[in-house]
Amino acid sequence: MFFFCMIIVQKKMKDVEISVPIVYGNAAFWLGKKASEYQSHKWTVYVRGATNEDLSVVVKRAVFQLHSSFNNPTRIVESAPFELTESGWGEFEIAITLFFHNYVCEKPLNLYHHLKLYPEDESGPMSTKKPVVVESYDEVVFTEPSESFLARVQNHPAVTFPRLPAGFTLPPPVPQDESKRKRGDTKDHPLSQWFLNFSEADELLQLAAARQQVQTHIAKLRRQISLTDGQNQPFKSL
Amino acid sequence: MDAKDILGLPKTPLSITQEKKSRPQKDSQRKPDGISREVYALTGGVAPLMPSIDVSQLKRRPPSDEKITWQWLPFTSSARKDNLELYHWVRVVNGVPPTGDYSFAKYNKSVDVIRYTDEEYEKHLTDPKWTKEETDQLFDLCEQFDLRFIIIADRLPTTRTVEELKDRYYSVSLAILVARAPSLGEVPGHPLVKEPYNVTQEIERKRALSMVLSQTKHQERKDTEVLAEAKRIAESRLAAQAAEEPDIPATLDIGPESAERAVGSGDTISPSNVQVHAAAAAPSTSVIADNSSTLASLRMLRVYLRTYALEQMVQAASSSAGLRTIKRVEQTLQDLGVNLKPKVPTKAVCAEHLELRKEILTLLNLQKQLQYKEAEGSSFRDGSYGDMPGSSKRSQRAVDQDRTFVPDSISFGVIPGDRGVKREQKRKGPGRASETPSSPAGAHKRPRKMKASDL
Numbered sequence: 044m045f046f047f048c049m050i051i052v053q054k055k056m057k058d059v060e061i062s063v064p065i066v067y068g069n070a071a072f073w074l075g076k077k078a079s080e081y082q083s084h085k086w087t088v089y090v091r092g093a094t095n096e097d098l099s100v101v102v103k104r105a106v107f108q109l110h111s112s113f114n115n116p117t118r119i120v121e122s123a124p125f126e127l128t129e130s131g132w133g134e135f136e137i138a139i140t141l142f143f144h145n146y147v148c149e150k151p152l153n154l155y156h157h158l159k160l161y162p163e164d165e166s167g168p169m170s171t172k173k174p175v176v177v178e179s180y181d182e183v184v185f186t187e188p189s190e191s192f193l194a195r196v197q198n199h200p201a202v203t204f205p206r207l208p209a210g211f212t213l214p215p216p217v218p219q220d221e222s223k224r225k226r227g228d229t230k231d232h233p234l235s236q237w238f239l240n241f242s243e244a245d246e247l248l249q250l251a252a253a254r255q256q257v258q259t260h261i262a263k264l265r266r267q268i269s270l271t272d273g274q275n276q277p278f279k280s281l
Numbered sequence: 282m283d284a285k286d287i288l289g290l291p292k293t294p295l296s297i298t299q300e301k302k303s304r305p306q307k308d309s310q311r312k313p314d315g316i317s318r319e320v321y322a323l324t325g326g327v328a329p330l331m332p333s334i335d336v337s338q339l340k341r342r343p344p345s346d347e348k349i350t351w352q353w354l355p356f357t358s359s360a361r362k363d364n365l366e367l368y369h370w371v372r373v374v375n376g377v378p379p380t381g382d383y384s385f386a387k388y389n390k391s392v393d394v395i396r397y398t399d400e401e402y403e404k405h406l407t408d409p410k411w412t413k414e415e416t417d418q419l420f421d422l423c424e425q426f427d428l429r430f431i432i433i434a435d436r437l438p439t440t441r442t443v444e445e446l447k448d449r450y451y452s453v454s455l456a457i458l459v460a461r462a463p464s465l466g467e468v469p470g471h472p473l474v475k476e477p478y479n480v481t482q483e484i485e486r487k488r489a490l491s492m493v494l495s496q497t498k499h500q501e502r503k504d505t506e507v508l509a510e511a512k513r514i515a516e517s518r519l520a521a522q523a524a525e526e527p528d529i530p531a532t533l534d535i536g537p538e539s540a541e542r543a544v545g546s547g548d549t550i551s552p553s554n555v556q557v558h559a560a561a562a563a564p565s566t567s568v569i570a571d572n573s574s575t576l577a578s579l580r581m582l583r584v585y586l587r588t589y590a591l592e593q594m595v596q597a598a599s600s601s602a603g604l605r606t607i608k609r610v611e612q613t614l615q616d617l618g619v620n621l622k623p624k625v626p627t628k629a630v631c632a633e634h635l636e637l638r639k640e641i642l643t644l645l646n647l648q649k650q651l652q653y654k655e656a657e658g659s660s661f662r663d664g665s666y667g668d669m670p671g672s673s674k675r676s677q678r679a680v681d682q683d684r685t686f687v688p689d690s691i692s693f694g695v696i697p698g699d700r701g702v703k704r705e706q707k708r709k710g711p712g713r714a715s716e717t718p719s720s721p722a723g724a725h726k727r728p729r730k731m732k733a734s735d736l
Contacts, residue, residue, distance in 0.1 A: 062587070062628065148584045180625050182587035186580045243627045246620070250633040253617040257640045264647040271654040278661040 061185045061196065062203045063101055064093035066241065067139060068178030070234050071160040074130070075171035082130040084160045087234060088137055089126030093180060093241060096201035097227035099123040101147050101183075108138040123227025134158050141183070146191040152183060174234075180241040190214075348375050358382070360389035394424040395454050405456045411449055415439060423450055444483050451478035520574040523581065572597050588622065591631045598639055610641045 071086035078084070090105055092098050105125035109116040110133065118127050125141075139154040159177040162169070182203075185192070194213045196202045207213075229235060321327075354371045357364060359382050371378055397406060397420075402413055415437075422433040428450075430443045437446070455473050469475070496504070575597040579590055599607050611621055619637065623630045 064627070143584070150582075150584055152584050152586065154586070182627060183584065184587055184590065185584050187583065241625045243625045243630050246623055246625045246630050247633060249619055250630065250637055253614075253619045254633065254637050254640060256617060257613075257637065257644055261640065261644050261647060264644070264651055268647065268651050268654060271651065271658055275654060275658045275661060 059188060059205045059207065061188045061192065061205060063098070063183045063185075063201060064180070064203065065098065065183060066091050066093050066178050066180050066238070067154055067156055068176065069137075069156065069158050070174040070176045070237050071158070072174045073160075073169045073171050075169075081132055083132045085128065085130045086158065086160060087126055087128040088139070088156060088158065089124060089229075089234075090139060090141065090154070091124060091126075091229040091232075091238070092201045094200065095229040095232070095235065095238070096199075097123050098125065098201055099227045100196055100199050100201055101143055101185075102141050103144045104142045106140040106142070108140070110135040124229050124232060132160075134160050146189060146195060148185055154181070174237055176237045176239065178239045178241075349373070350376075352378065354378060356383055358386045360386040392424075392427045394420060394428070395457050396420060396424075397453070397457050401457060401460065405460050406453050408449070416449065416453065419446060419449060420453075444480055444487075447478055447483070448480040517574045520577045523577065587626045587628065587631055591623070591626060591634065594631075594635050595638060598635065599642070602642060606642070606645060609645055610638060613641045613644070614638070 067088075067090040069086050069088040071084045073084055074082065088107060090098065090102075099122060102123070102125060104122075105120045107118045107120065107127045109118065109127075109129070112133075113129065113131070120127060135158055137156050137158055139156060140151050141154065142151045143149075156179065157177075159175055162175050188205075190213065193204075193207070197204060197213055229238075232238075350373045351370050352373050353368055355366045355368050356371075357366055373379075399413075402416070406416070407413075408416075418437060419433070422436050426432045426436075430446055434441065434443050434446055451473065455477065458471060458473055572594070575593050579585055579593065599610070602610075614621055614637070619634075623634050626634075
């Protein structure tokens with residue numbers, strides 16, 4: 044009986060996943076009077092928790108790969124907040140590689156962000172006070188999380204914790220010394236006033252409405268098809 | 282002056298002299314007066330700018346200091362046994378005719394057929410199914426016809442199959458070879474030993490070949506379909522199985538002692554579980570197979586982005602659709618005010634998005650179906666091609682299939698279902714991939730796979 048339960052648990056763990064919602068992008072300030080030919084903007088590229096929680100519970104380090112024209116284009120950030128500030132004039136693609144703690148995942152993950160300095164609306168005046176901000180929302184999904192991973196992140200606000208299969212219990216979490224560590228969350232980050240809000244509610248509503256329309260249309264078509272079939276039937280019996 | 286203005290030509294006299302200068306060059310390129318341009322072009326016209334072949338170089342030959350004559354001389358060939366003397370033209374250089382054997386004699390090759398002595402026959406080669414006489418005859422013919430067994434089979438008075446003859450010949454040759462070899466070591470290199478003739482295999486092989494050759498087109502299509510289906514099932518099974526394997530070692534992390542015990546006596550249960558999973562993950566329809574293999578491969582990644590997962594699932598769901606269909610799905614999404622790529626890709630949003638895409642695909646399929654059926658309907662009612670609705674290729678095909686209902690006054694007097702139909706359709710539609718209607722119009726009860734040509 045015990046072994047049978049173990050097998051069921053093994054099977055169900057297959058469908059368990061931990062997801063970490065993140066937002067990554069950049070904020071760029073025009074330097075105005077202080078701008079030079081090669082340094083017209085000051086920009087910060089970053090990866091943050093979607094609700095501004097500390098990502099360092101899963102992310103060990105982030106590596107930002109900049110354009111080769113930069114000195115030491117491979118910038119390694121070992122602690123949260125995972126960000127990088129530079130000045131320049133050009134827009135280019137930045138490859139961000141996230142390395143996770145050993146108990147989380149041994150494989151790194153790549154993100155790609157196109158650095159944006161200039162506003163979409165080219166006609167508007169450039170401001171030194173209001174930055175150009177481009178952010179993307181995504182979720183990092185970890186499949187088949189190990190028990191130590193689950194134990195470590197349970198109750199952590201940055202992580203979407205899955206529902207565990209019945210009868211499964213985790214050991215209590217190891218208490219972390221929070222006071223000694225630097226704050227890794229971005230709640231009071233200097234750029235936080237510019238961060239965008241991502242709410243799934245709007246998108247869900249949009250999708251639900253669209254699905255409703257499509258389903259109605261499908262039903263109508265099915266009716267029409269059976270009607271036409273009925274009309275065609277007498278001819279086919281010949 | 283106004284004309285010059287309009288043409289944009291300069292007005293000063295200086296430029297006129299310039300024009301005069303450039304003209305003679307151009308004149309040599311122009312056609313000669315007196316004949317029209319087209320006629321001149323027929324004769325080769327104006328020469329191309331780049332000379333392709335220098336004609337003057339062609340006729341030149343290296344100046345030869347030899348005196349060449351051709352003489353009618355006799356010759357013999359070593360390939361002949363009878364010393365027959367024939368005559369032919371010979372190229373004589375400086376009065377010296379060429380020496381050597383007839384140049385084609387070297388092509389007179391033949392097979393080395395091993396001949397046995399009567400003694401050897403008695404000792405090694407007797408066989409219940411063959412008389413000595415027959416075997417002798419066979420070997421004579423083999424030598425005469427250089428192992429052309431088809432001819433040999435024809436010439437032998439007894440009725441034996443080619444395979445039987447080959448079998449007898451090769452086994453006799455092998456036996457003699459082995460018998461004559463001074464030691465066993467010298468034999469293995471010989472091709473007769475390395476690749477012995479296998480009668481049953483040969484008969485089977487030829488039978489299979491003739492079966493394949495005589496397969497009807499219908500059979501051929503069915504075979505490829507079945508093979509493709511089997512391949513798909515095998516692949517999805519493989520993906521599901523590969524996903525199963527990491528499960529068992531991964532979950533050993535959960536408590537070392539209990540895991541050991543579980544593996545110990547759970548051995549009988551877990552392998553069958555794996556098999557059940559693999560079998561369950563190999564369903565009959567291709568869409569579900571694509572989905573499960575996508576899920577399996579995602580799981581194997583251990584870490585991935587939600588947007589990436591959605592991309593893969595969308596691809597899997599649209600795998601049976603052509604490019605045009607995919608574009609139409611995207612257009613529909615835009616019309617509905619939905620982002621092609623969700624702005625907030627949470628698990629729920631991605632799931633909804635995927636479902637919406639699948640529903641739109643269904644919608645498009647139904648639209649096509651309705652169009653087809655309506656065209657069918659109007660062809661039934663009208664009974665003439667002139668009233669065909671729109672230029673939909675679908676409706677044309679529907680009409681072509683309904684040949685039985687069309688009065689004889691229409692020109693395609695071809696019986697439905699035979700090759701003529703296919704050719705007619707090909708001529709009508711520009712480059713359309715058509716299929717021979719194998720069933721009467723409208724009787725397509727099976728859901729059809731969407732083809733790019735359907736759109």
